Amino acid sequence: MKTENTFIIHPETIEQENALKAFVKALKMKFEVAKEKPYDPEFVVKIQESRQQAKEGKTVKMALDDIWKE
Template sequence: MEQQNIIIFEPSTSEETNALKAFAKALKLKSEVKEKPHNPEFVAIIKESQKQAKEGKVTRVKKENLKEFLGL
């Protein structure tokens, strides 16, 4: 039996991902999609923000005060 090669693509957009999936399907190639995990530091920041929001530790800005709040 001939040796099988593994080729890894890293698409940077959803359009590239969809094109590669369609290409593999058209050629009846076995394919597998693995998503890259998020950076653990980023995940920790998001979880902390979600916790703060649940605890009501948020800043609310009225639409008419938005420019002032942003310093524009």
């Protein structure tokens, strides 16, 4: 029976990474190692703050013509 669940695990050390790989290989499970780095945590916090400000109506509207004025 095939499951549709995906597990995302974040090892913190090389030892943990190697242990996970060995475990998954021993169970003959398919796996892949993502090479992409997640967003910078500081950037994520700024985006979350901006979204919260927008929800609270703390935004400024500008006319399109005003954007290019100096």
